Amino acid sequence: MHSPEELTQRFREVGLKVTPQRQAVFRVLYQNHTHPSAETVYEQVAEQMPTISLRTVYQTLNDLTDMGEILHLDLGTGSARFDSNVEHAHHHLVCEGCGLVRDVEADLDSLKFNETLPSGFLVSETEILVRGQCEHCLAQDQNRRSQDQHSKAGA
C-alpha cells in the first residue's frame, strides 16, 4: 500500500473524502504487517480515537481493497485478514492454533500441475496456503500434554 500521505492524495483524486478516521486506519495498516482482522484494526485505531465505529473501519478497508491498496484474504480463520503488502507477490503461512499469518515467497513457475488445467477456465490467481502450528502454539501444546501427564500421575 501507499503511505498515509499518498493515500490522502489518492482518495481525493478518486473523489473520496479524507477524514481523521480514515487517516487513522491508513496509519495503522501502514505500520501493521501482521495481516490484522477488521476487529484488530478497529482496536488499534480505537486506542487513538475511541469514538470510531467498527462500521467505519470496515468501510475504509473495503475502499482500500477496491482501490487495490490492500488485499482482502480469506484464510479460513473465521474473519477476513487484510494484507497491506500488494507490491510483492507472496503466499501465506497460517497457524491453525492462534491464527498467526506470515508471508512466504514461492516460485509459482516451478509448480507443475499433473494434468493441464481445464482449457476453458481463465485463471486470475493461484494461491498457496501453508497450514500448521506456529512455534508458540506447539510449545503450548507440549506444556498442556505434560500437564495432563502430571495430573494423571497425581490422580
Place this chain on the structure above:
Amino acid sequence: MHSPEELTQRFREVGLKVTPQRQAVFRVLYQNHTHPSAETVYEQVAEQMPTISLRTVYQTLNDLTDMGEILHLDLGTGSARFDSNVEHAHHHLVCEGCGLVRDVEADLDSLKFNETLPSGFLVSETEILVRGQCEHCLAQDQNRRSQDQHSKAGA
C-alpha cells in the same frame, strides 16, 4: 470416503448410531463429487426425506469430517464445501463467478519456496487454490457485454 454400507459399519464401530437421516447424507455425498455446501447437501437429501433438518445435515457432515471420511474446505465462497475425495491428494480450482469447484492434481514436491519456511513452524497441510472464471461464467460475461453494446447502440 467409504461407501454408504461401509460407513454404516464405521459409525457403529465408533459408537455412533446409524439413522435414516445419516444414511441419506451418506448416499448424497457418495454420489455427488461437486464439492457441495451443507445447504446443497440438505436440499438433495430433503428431496428424499423432506422432514430432515439442516442442523442434522451439519451434524453428520461434522461427524464425517472428524472421522476423516470427507474434507471440510474453506474456499472463500461464503459457505464451507465438502469433498468426499480424501483418497487422492489434490487441490482445487474455484470459479469466482458461480462457486464451481474442480479438483486439480499438482506436484507439490516441485514447488520451491524462495526462502525456507520458518524453522519452528510445523506444517500440516499445503493447499493450492486456483481462482478464476469457469467456461460458463466467461460465456455469460461475454453475452452481457455484447448485450450492453447493443443497448448502447440502440439508445
Place this chain on the structure above:
DNA sequence: GGTCTAATCTGCAAGCATTGTTGATTGCCA
C-alpha cells in the same frame, strides 16, 4: 472565514453460515 451539499460518521438492525439448546423420538444392545 462563512455557506452549502454530498459524502461520511455512528449506532443499530439485519443477513448469512454455523453451532448451542432442549424436549421429543428412535436406534440398538441386552
Place this chain on the structure above:
DNA sequence: TGGCAATCAACAATGCTTGCAGATTAGACC
C-alpha cells in the same frame, strides 16, 4: 421387547459483515 443413550427437529444464539437512517463534516465555492 424394554430401556436408555444417542439423535432428531425446531428454534435461539453466535460471529462476521453489511444495510440503513439520521446526525455530522470535508472540502469546493464565494
